[in-house]
Amino acid sequence: MRPVRIVHLGLGGFFRAHQAWYTGASTDEWGIAAFTGRSATLADALTAQDCRYTLVVRGPSADSFQVQESLVAAHPGSDSATWRSLVALPSVAVVTVTMTEAAYAPSGVVADRLVSGLAARRLAGSGPVAVVSCDNLPGNGEVTSRVVRDLASRLDPALDEWIGANVSFVTTMVDRITPKTTASDVREVESTGGWADAAPVVTEPFTEWVLSGDFPAGRPPWEKAGARFVDDVVPHETRKLLLLNGGHSLLAYAGSARGHDTVAEAVADPVCRGWLDDWWDEACRHVPLPAGELTTYRAALLERFANPRIRHTLAQIASDGSQKIPIRVVPVLRGERAAGRTPTGAARILAAWIDHLRGAGAPISDAGAQPYIERAGSPRDVLALLGPELAEDNELLKAVESSLRAG
Numbered sequence: 481m482r483p484v485r486i487v488h489l490g491l492g493g494f495f496r497a498h499q500a501w502y503t504g505a506s507t508d509e510w511g512i513a514a515f516t517g518r519s520a521t522l523a524d525a526l527t528a529q530d531c532r533y534t535l536v537v538r539g540p541s542a543d544s545f546q547v548q549e550s551l552v553a554a555h556p557g558s559d560s561a562t563w564r565s566l567v568a569l570p571s572v573a574v575v576t577v578t579m580t581e582a583a584y585a586p587s588g589v590v591a592d593r594l595v596s597g598l599a600a601r602r603l604a605g606s607g608p609v610a611v612v613s614c615d616n617l618p619g620n621g622e623v624t625s626r627v628v629r630d631l632a633s634r635l636d637p638a639l640d641e642w643i644g645a646n647v648s649f650v651t652t653m654v655d656r657i658t659p660k661t662t663a664s665d666v667r668e669v670e671s672t673g674g675w676a677d678a679a680p681v682v683t684e685p686f687t688e689w690v691l692s693g694d695f696p697a698g699r700p701p702w703e704k705a706g707a708r709f710v711d712d713v714v715p716h717e718t719r720k721l722l723l724l725n726g727g728h729s730l731l732a733y734a735g736s737a738r739g740h741d742t743v744a745e746a747v748a749d750p751v752c753r754g755w756l757d758d759w760w761d762e763a764c765r766h767v768p769l770p771a772g773e774l775t776t777y778r779a780a781l782l783e784r785f786a787n788p789r790i791r792h793t794l795a796q797i798a799s800d801g802s803q804k805i806p807i808r809v810v811p812v813l814r815g816e817r818a819a820g821r822t823p824t825g826a827a828r829i830l831a832a833w834i835d836h837l838r839g840a841g842a843p844i845s846d847a848g849a850q851p852y853i854e855r856a857g858s859p860r861d862v863l864a865l866l867g868p869e870l871a872e873d874n875e876l877l878k879a880v881e882s883s884l885r886a887g
């Protein structure tokens with residue numbers, strides 16, 4: 481069996497379609513021990529099948545079934561003793577994280593788990609390690625470093641000093657559309673894939689991973705599977721966050737309000753498609769990459785969104801808007817206003833989100849939504865929460881108000 485050299489926090493679908501796939505495709509010498517957020521359900525299901533699972537790579541016309549073997553242990557997030565002992569292992573060189581944007585709040589779950597694991601590693605004298613955030617956050621390495629060091633410095637300044645000297649926070653852009661596994665995916669894998677896999681993952685053929693930072697204790701040769709190591713992730717993450725994730729948020733709120741359930745359905749609706757083009761035209765002005773590269777990316781993205789065999793629900797994407805809108809949409813809003821333009825594409829996403837907060841389309845699933853729900857009757861008040869100067873901007877307010885649903 482592969483030795484445990486990576487510990488992962490946030491055992492969900494995406495980690496198994498992405499980081500675990502890159503690891504399995506590039507080496508057979510690195511094993512991963514992964515932890516769920518809290519519950520034991522997925523950890524138990526995976527443990528019962530020796531942590532093997534089927535990755536269903538779903539193209540527009542056919543599937544391929546790939547049994548993954550890089551995961552060697554699966555634990556519930558509540559098992560903090562095992563978490564600390566694994567992060568403290570001298571053989572462990574990398575800790576990866578996929579816990580959603582909301583989990584990076586100051587003193588939130590990411591900071592809490594990483595600080596407790598790193599404290600155990602320091603006590604064990606196991607030396608340097610790399611922490612690799614794979615969540616959809618701009619500057620995810622810097623954000624992780626900030627929340628971890630902020631908590632550590634309050635608990636134990638000596639621990640913070642040790643982290644400063646021993647822990648490398650790597651910044652990454654990650655991309656592979658991975659919807660939540662459904663009961664019908666499980667049935668289909670059993671009938672077509674040939675075994676009763678309780679925890680398969682369905683994903684798209686496209687995958688991308690761009691990383692920047694040091695790995696002081698080594699790393700798998702992920703580049704063999706196509707990962708790219710660069711000095712500056714920012715242009716790549718800006719492209720992906722604004723065009724893909726921003727486009728997703730537009731479709732999640734505006735598309736669900738028009739009665740669609742999935743990304744593929746929404747993007748097939750000419751009205752949504754037109755709105756997506758408006759957004760992309762605007763957002764592209766704020767991505768520091770050559771125009772030709774962005775045109776190619778947009779065309780590929782459209783094909784990915786339109787893949788009718790990937791059932792990516794708008795409800796899944798609509799969750800946690802209070803965490804996503806500020807990073808996927810507001811930067812374009814600000815950039816366009818600074819350039820003296822009216823950002824109709826960005827204003828439309830904001831208006832669709834306000835409609836969602838008022839009850840239109842996908843249900844609200846967002847622990848941070850309450851202050852926005854309370855202000856949803858007044859777009860100016862919502863803008864004030866996103867940035868006080870935005871609320872003073874009457875032209876922007878007019879653009880948002882004119883995009884709201886009638887009634």
Ligand SMILES: NC(=O)c1ccc[n+]([C@@H]2O[C@H](COP(=O)([O-])OP(=O)(O)OC[C@H]3O[C@@H](n4cnc5c(N)ncnc54)[C@H](O)[C@@H]3O)[C@@H](O)[C@H]2O)c1
Pocket residue numbers: 489490491492493494495515516517518519578579580581582583589614615616617654655656657658659660
């Ligand atoms: N699914 C995708 O297409 C995709 C693509 C790129 C990046 N990502 C990133 O990966 C993240 C996870 O996506 P996923 O599809 O694997 O989701 P998921 O729900 O399948 O898994 C997320 C894991 O984190 C845990 N978790 C989430 N929030 C938590 C909290 N506040 N406290 C404790 N545990 C928590 C969950 O229990 C689960 O173990 C996304 O939020 C995003 O940042 C996802």
Ligand SMILES: O=P(O)(O)OC[C@@H](O)[C@@H](O)[C@H](O)[C@H](O)CO
Pocket residue numbers: 581616654655656657658724725728729796797
């Ligand atoms: O995962 P989230 O909740 O940050 O965002 C929802 C989708 O936009 C996202 O999961 C994309 O599918 C993904 O980022 C594609 O790589």
